[in-house]
Amino acid sequence: MSALDVLGDAAVVAKRNLIKIKRVPDLLVFTTLSPIMFVLLFAYVFGGAIDQEGGGGGYREFLIAGIFAQTVIFGATITGAGLAEDVQKGIIDRFRSLPMSPSAVLAGRTLSDVVNNIIVLFVMSVTGLIVGWRIRTSFFEAAWGFILLLVFAYAISWVMAWVGLLVPSPEVVNNASFIIIFPLTFIANTFVPLDTLPGPLKVFAEWNPVSAVTQAARNLFGNPDPNPLAPDPTAWPLVHPEAYTLIWAAVVLLIFVPLANAQYRRSTSR
Amino acid sequence: MTQSPAIQARGLVKKYGEVTALDGVDITVPTGSVLGLLGPNGAGKTTIVRILTTLLRPDAGTAEVAGIDVLTNPREVRRNLGLSGQYAAVDEYLTGFENLDMIGRLYHLGRNASRNRARELLAQFNLEDAADRPAKTYSGGMRRRLDLAGALVAAPPVLFLDEPTTGLDPRSRTEMWAVLQGLVSGGTTLLLTTQYLEEADLLADDIVVIDHGKVIAQGTADQLKAQVGGERVEVTVSEGTDLDRVAKLLAPLGVSAPVLAEHQRSLLMPVSGGVAVLRQALQLLEDEGISVDDAGLRRPTLDDVFLTLTGHAIVDEEEKTEQEVTA
Numbered sequence: 001m002s003a004l005d006v007l008g009d010a011a012v013v014a015k016r017n018l019i020k021i022k023r024v025p026d027l028l029v030f031t032t033l034s035p036i037m038f039v040l041l042f043a044y045v046f047g048g049a050i051d052q053e054g055g056g057g058g059y060r061e062f063l064i065a066g067i068f069a070q071t072v073i074f075g076a077t078i079t080g081a082g083l084a085e086d087v088q089k090g091i092i093d094r095f096r097s098l099p100m101s102p103s104a105v106l107a108g109r110t111l112s113d114v115v116n117n118i119i120v121l122f123v124m125s126v127t128g129l130i131v132g133w134r135i136r137t138s139f140f141e142a143a144w145g146f147i148l149l150l151v152f153a154y155a156i157s158w159v160m161a162w163v164g165l166l167v168p169s170p171e172v173v174n175n176a177s178f179i180i181i182f183p184l185t186f187i188a189n190t191f192v193p194l195d196t197l198p199g200p201l202k203v204f205a206e207w208n209p210v211s212a213v214t215q216a217a218r219n220l221f222g223n224p225d226p227n228p229l230a231p232d233p234t235a236w237p238l239v240h241p242e243a244y245t246l247i248w249a250a251v252v253l254l255i256f257v258p259l260a261n262a263q264y265r266r267s268t269s270r
Numbered sequence: 271m272t273q274s275p276a277i278q279a280r281g282l283v284k285k286y287g288e289v290t291a292l293d294g295v296d297i298t299v300p301t302g303s304v305l306g307l308l309g310p311n312g313a314g315k316t317t318i319v320r321i322l323t324t325l326l327r328p329d330a331g332t333a334e335v336a337g338i339d340v341l342t343n344p345r346e347v348r349r350n351l352g353l354s355g356q357y358a359a360v361d362e363y364l365t366g367f368e369n370l371d372m373i374g375r376l377y378h379l380g381r382n383a384s385r386n387r388a389r390e391l392l393a394q395f396n397l398e399d400a401a402d403r404p405a406k407t408y409s410g411g412m413r414r415r416l417d418l419a420g421a422l423v424a425a426p427p428v429l430f431l432d433e434p435t436t437g438l439d440p441r442s443r444t445e446m447w448a449v450l451q452g453l454v455s456g457g458t459t460l461l462l463t464t465q466y467l468e469e470a471d472l473l474a475d476d477i478v479v480i481d482h483g484k485v486i487a488q489g490t491a492d493q494l495k496a497q498v499g500g501e502r503v504e505v506t507v508s509e510g511t512d513l514d515r516v517a518k519l520l521a522p523l524g525v526s527a528p529v530l531a532e533h534q535r536s537l538l539m540p541v542s543g544g545v546a547v548l549r550q551a552l553q554l555l556e557d558e559g560i561s562v563d564d565a566g567l568r569r570p571t572l573d574d575v576f577l578t579l580t581g582h583a584i585v586d587e588e589e590k591t592e593q594e595v596t597a
Contacts, residue, residue, distance in 0.1 A: 005378070012375045016364060023363045023404060090359035094420065097323045099348040100376040268325050 006101040013095075013108025017082065018115060027078065035071055035120045039127040042067050046191060058226025064133045065145075065217035066190030068124055069210055072117045072153035073181055079113050080160030080173040087267050088169060096268075106260055110157040117153050121146055136222030145220030148245050152213040155249040155256075162260040165267050190214050193225050194233065206235035209248040216241035274337045276301040276428050276459035277322060282331035284317050284483075291317045292328070293483040299461055299476075301427075304454050306474030307463040308572070314483040315463035316356060319432045322461070323353045336428050349377075352421030356432045360416050362406040366397050369405060370419055377424040384423075391419040395449065411442030415449065428459045435469060447472060467572030477572070481580050495570045498578040503548050505555070506536040506564040513537060516560060520551050538568070 021027045047060035083106075086092045095105050125133075135142045164173050187197075187204055188211040197205055205211050215238050218224065237244040277299035284292040292314045299305040307315050320326035322333055324344035333340040336350040360369050367388050374384025392401045395415040400408060405416060414434060421429060434450065435443040450473055454460050464470050470477050471491045479487040479494070487494060503524070507516055517528045517537055528539035541547045548567050555562055 008378075009376060012372055016361065016368075016372055019368065020361075020363045089362075090355045090357040091361060093320075093325060093355050094353065094359040094373075095376070096325050097348060097351065097353040098373065098376045099345055099378070268320060 006104050006107065009100045009104030010107035010111055013105055014112040014115070017109060017112035020082075021116060021119075030075075030078065031116055031119055032123055035124040036127045038067050038071055039064070039124050039131065042191065043128075043131050043133075060131065061133050061221075061223040062218065062226055063191060064124075064128050065221060065223060066188075066214050068121060068149055068217060069152070069188075069214045070185040070190055071120055071124060072149055073156050073185060073210065074177075075113060075117050075120055076153055076156040076160045077173060077177040077181070078116060079109050079157045080164035080177060081170040083109060083161055083164030084167055084170040084173050087165060092264070092267055096265075102265060103261055106158075106161050106257075106264055109161060110154060113157045114150055114154055117150055121149065133223075137220060141220045141222075144242075145217040148213055148216050148220070148242060151249050152209070152245055155252040158253060158256040158260055162256050162263055165260060165263040184208065185210050188214060189238075193227065193230055194238075195231060203235075206233070207237055209237070209245060212237045212241040212244040212248065216245050273301050274334075275299055276303075277305070277333075277335055277461055279318070279322065279333040280331055282318065282321055282333065283329045284314075284321065284326070285329055290483055292321075294331070295480070295483070295485055297461075297478060297485075299459055301459055302457050303475040304460045304462060304473055306470030306477045307461060307480060308465075308467065308470045308477055308576070309463075309480040310465060313480045315480060316432055317483075318480075319353070319355075319430050319461070319463060323351055323430050324348055349424070350426055350428055352424065352426040352429045354414075354418045354421040354429075354431045354434060356436065360405045360408075360413055360420065362413075363404055365402050365404055366392055366408070366416050367401045369416060370423060373420050373423045379424065387423055391422060395419045409442070411438055411445060414438060414442070414446060418446075418449065422453075426458075429453070429461070431460065431462045433463055433465065436465065443469075467576065471572050479576065479579060487575070487579050491572060494572065494575045498570050498575050500540065500542060500570075501544060502538050502568045502570070503541050503551055504536060504538050504564075504566055504568045505551065505562060506534065507555075508561040508563055509535065511535065511560055516555065519554055519558060519560075523547055523551055523554075535563070541567075 021031055042063050043060045047063050083092075086095075092105070096102070160173070160177065163176060164170075167173055167176065187201055188208045189205060190210060194202055194205050194211070215233070219241065233239060275298050277297060279295060279297040282292050282295040282297075283290070295314070295318060297305070297307075297318065307318065309315050317326065321328045322335055322340060324340055324347055327341065335347050338347045338350065340347050360366075361372075364372065370388035370391055371384050374387050375381070377384075379387060389401070392398050395418070397412060397416060397419070400412060405413060408416065418431070418434065421431070431450075435446050438446060447469070450460075450462075454473065460473075462470070462473060475490065477488065477491055477494060478485055487497070489497075503520075505516070505520070507513065513530050513532060513535065517530060520528060520537065520539060524539040524541050526540050528537045530537055545567060548565065552562065552565055
């Protein structure tokens, strides 16, 4: 089995998942409407409330990268829930009985997540631009910011793939992911500056990879903290947010790609 | 030169913790024949299919499919088998065509060959009109046919069908049987699991009866029926008739004592001598002025076989209703 076969098989599986975005109402809403809703809600409810004195929409710009990070992370639950559903319905049994590359199912699944996240980021960016968000750097810096967000979400997809193969039903994936993803995305610099957090939460938030990817995107889009008195971050992950994001993603992939693949070879419908 | 069997398994053992799902199962299916794997829920049928289709590794034993070792060369085995599982494993958001085309691509048939094969199978399984509708809109029978078509995409020489008609209504079941009979007449080797004795009787050349992870009997349907004895006379009398009196009257004609079923007002008695004995019995009853609702010569069914071999019926009524509800 050559690498080309793996890619070919993965593309077939990815295509199948992407067709589903069109046909499953839940997925379509998840991919198009909820990103618009998130940007509008956070920009006007949060941003509006905090931005009283600034007035120039600086806080709204500050929030955008955080909303992007949170939304692409939630996108990874599609992988987990989708795989759990495939196991339940016997579709994984069918795949495993075919002479295809065994790693292609997960590779295709996570690949279609990337495509899904590109659509999500595009929809959110357009919505953001309409409500006044601006990229204040160069095209290449902004592109690198988007790529870091995608790489980060890709790593989370593999964690969710493993979870999805492990649990008995798609509902469990959704519940589990809410319990983990909500704290992870809120105890971070996504929506508030870190200096407002109390001691232990602040340390957690500083080392939280969600903070790093948000910080990296913020820097690369040129959307800094609008408060001129805000202290510069001192924790290593936030001083080097791009490096920390990449290291973190690499470590997660090194652990969870083999784990998820091993779990795939064991899973049969229940 | 003798051809090696299409499926051969020796001493398969599979344990789940304390529970022994399979306890040393041997199976041989000659090329081109149909084996019916018969047993109640939880007997180990699905476990056998999963091992033979490379989805599950046994704790002990060996298996070959199409002459290839399942444990050491699973990928090559997969090229030679088609599997249709207990639940119709179709992607309900894809159309019938997209489902089959995807499977063709994953068998590496190539773009055009996959598409042509998909159209061909949709026509063969009478799904042409529904080909471009999402499978979500299909009836249960249509989904099963699509799933079966999926197993046939690469025209594999060995086919595994795990309870292909469970949960189908009687009409869809009859349709499915017709499809399967067509298939096996084309020379495909088939291993079929079922809870329906009728189904095994109709489709299988050989039957293996399995209970609690062990093979408890095997042979052709006729051989198995012979194990529980020959024909019986069954008589149902009109309401108000004394069944004991009927039994006493007919007993001398039987080879062993008649069995009475009071609720059904009927009597079942093993005989030898066929129609002549039935005629004699009816004459006797007529002479005594006993009116008869129904009478006939009955060959033992596989239900009788299963009951005799295991001491319990193959599917109890409660279980049956439960399945029909969930299906």
